[in-house]
Amino acid sequence: MVRVAAGVLRRADGAVLLAQRPAGKIAAGRWEFPGGKIEAGESPREALERELAEEIGVRVQSARPLLCLRHAYTERTVELDTWLVEAWAGQAEGLENQALAWVQPAEMESYDVLEADGPIIDALKLPCALPITADRADADALLADLLRLAADGHRLIRLRAPRLSEEAYTALAMQAGPRLHALGSGLLIDRWQGVPAGTAGIAGVHLTAAAAQRIERSALPDAGWLFASCHNRAELERACALGAQALVIGPVHATATHPGAQILGLDGFAQLAAQANRPCYGLGGLAVSDAEAVFQHGGQGVAGISAYQHPR
Numbered sequence: 001m002v003r004v005a006a007g008v009l010r011r012a013d014g015a016v017l018l019a020q021r022p023a024g025k026i027a028a029g030r031w032e033f034p035g036g037k038i039e040a041g042e043s044p045r046e047a048l049e050r051e052l053a054e055e056i057g058v059r060v061q062s063a064r065p066l067l068c069l070r071h072a073y074t075e076r077t078v079e080l081d082t083w084l085v086e087a088w089a090g091q092a093e094g095l096e097n098q099a100l101a102w103v104q105p106a107e108m109e110s111y112d113v114l115e116a117d118g119p120i121i122d123a124l125k126l127p128c129a130l131p132i133t134a135d136r137a138d139a140d141a142l143l144a145d146l147l148r149l150a151a152d153g154h155r156l157i158r159l160r161a162p163r164l165s166e167e168a169y170t171a172l173a174m175q176a177g178p179r180l181h182a183l184g185s186g187l188l189i190d191r192w193q194g195v196p197a198g199t200a201g202i203a204g205v206h207l208t209a210a211a212a213q214r215i216e217r218s219a220l221p222d223a224g225w226l227f228a229s230c231h232n233r234a235e236l237e238r239a240c241a242l243g244a245q246a247l248v249i250g251p252v253h254a255t256a257t258h259p260g261a262q263i264l265g266l267d268g269f270a271q272l273a274a275q276a277n278r279p280c281y282g283l284g285g286l287a288v289s290d291a292e293a294v295f296q297h298g299g300q301g302v303a304g305i306s307a308y309q310h311p312r
């Protein structure tokens with residue numbers, strides 16, 4: 001297995017740096033995040049700093065883990081340890097004659113990026129915060145919660161409302177979606193069958209672990225995000241087999257909402273996330289201020305109900 005460290009330089013406007021692999025290397029002409037093989041005795045972070053200096057002439061000033069994933073190409077398996085770099089010194093230039101491009105994550109479809117990088121692009125498109133609605137029986141109160149979360153700047157909100165009937169849930173999703181969309185936000189819903197495809201503000205589907213067990217892949221919508229919850233290795237494998245693009249893994253810590261559940265701890269979370277090869281949110285007893293610890297354990301960010309109940 002080839003271990004690789006790669007850096008995602010991200011500017012304040014959200015654009016990230018892609019480099020085109022130069023002639024003479026494997027997959028020449030395809031786009032990638034600058035980086036290269038980790039040498040013997042080097043940590044991933046050291047390799048990142050060396051590769052970015054060698055390939056694009058920048059000195060890393062601050063970086064945090066973004067996503068670590070494995071991908072099997074036909075001749076080799078790579079482990080890509082990617083880092084989000086938001087502060088660096090120097091102007092990026094292609095020191096190995098590679099073309100460079102600053103690209104918004106939403107516009108990467110027009111670049112022929114290496115196959116392994118799909119989940120990295122997902123990680124860049126997805127927010128770090130995933131608020132989940134509190135367990136309420138009143139649809140109007142849920143709508144007010146959704147609008148407040150969107151006004152707080154949340155781009156993606158999980159509508160969890162097990163106490164609503166199927167009808168009430170569907171009506172709420174169809175009413176809230178367009179209003180959230182107008183605020184730059186969107187919903188992940190778990191009862192989508194009655195919601196017309198293409199409804200504004202419906203960003204995707206979230207499968208509970210129980211739903212992921214029983215659903216057929218062919219019953220899933222073919223547009224939008226697919227998220228799934230998991231609590232252990234078997235559920236994680238099921239979610240990945242269904243093609244979930246992002247996972248919500250928990251409980252990381254004890255929570256009042258799910259007493260009696262098997263607590264993973266941050267280390268248990270990290271072990272599962274390391275198997276996932278896609279963005280993973282930690283859920284359960286985490287606060288917004290735990291995001292950094294979640295990043296350090298290989299996660300995308302913090303999912304939660306109480307974490308986001310007060311304005312940030």
Ligand SMILES: Nc1nc2c([nH]c(=O)n2[C@H]2C[C@H](O)[C@@H](COP(=O)(O)OP(=O)(O)OP(=O)(O)O)O2)c(=O)[nH]1
Binds near residue numbers: 004006027033080114
């Ligand atoms: N840098 C980088 N490599 C990637 C990405 N995605 C991906 O599959 N890879 C693969 C391609 C290569 O097989 C491997 C990186 O090796 P490399 O050829 O860039 O290694 P290097 O910079 O040390 O170059 P070399 O001197 O050994 O040729 O990882 C990516 O986004 N960035």
Ligand SMILES: [Mg+2]
Binds near residue numbers: 034035036037055
């Ligand atoms: Mg390289």
